[in-house]
Amino acid sequence: MTAARPVGTRQAVEVRIVTGAELAEHHRIRHAVFVVEQEIFTGDDLDRHDADPDTLHVLAIAGGEPVGTVRLYPVGAGCWRGDRLAVLPGRRVVGAGGPLVRFAVATAGERGGTRMVAHVQPPNRAFFERLGWTTEGLEDYAGFTHVAMSIPLTAGPEPA
Numbered sequence: 001m002t003a004a005r006p007v008g009t010r011q012a013v014e015v016r017i018v019t020g021a022e023l024a025e026h027h028r029i030r031h032a033v034f035v036v037e038q039e040i041f042t043g044d045d046l047d048r049h050d051a052d053p054d055t056l057h058v059l060a061i062a063g064g065e066p067v068g069t070v071r072l073y074p075v076g077a078g079c080w081r082g083d084r085l086a087v088l089p090g091r092r093v094v095g096a097g098g099p100l101v102r103f104a105v106a107t108a109g110e111r112g113g114t115r116m117v118a119h120v121q122p123p124n125r126a127f128f129e130r131l132g133w134t135t136e137g138l139e140d141y142a143g144f145t146h147v148a149m150s151i152p153l154t155a156g157p158e159p160a
Helices: 023-035 098-108 122-130
Strands: 014-019 055-062 065-076 078-088 117-121 134-141 146-154
Touching: 014 078, 014 098, 023 055, 023 065, 023 078, 055 098, 065 098, 098 117, 117 122, 117 134, 122 134, 122 146
Parallel strands: 078 117
Antiparallel strands: 014 055, 055 065, 065 078, 117 146, 134 146
């Protein structure tokens, strides 16, 4: 019998675009973080981008369980937006945030993007800067102050 890995340790993280039944896990995590925990949205956090076929919904799996999400979509001439980055409370120490952001950046670049933008909650600014993102100023998003950030994209091999 194999011992279960404690919830509070770094784990290998698999990141992939999801559709179908796995999309429900993506939305469940977003709801847990943005509606229940942070109360940024009331009821749900779904918007027009969720129904857009160009929107990519991404799920992070650690220890065989879904632990985090991000979504990305084109917003115009080579520009992509990454948003709804969420990792479940209690699973934030497994190391899923970095792989989710890197996957989104690589995927948008592979799909022809030249720049990615994001609304980042102020406490997460330094995390994004460590990943190569640049601060462009402050903005209001969903009634809360966020940091507008961007990163240049390059075409590369399809993300794993």
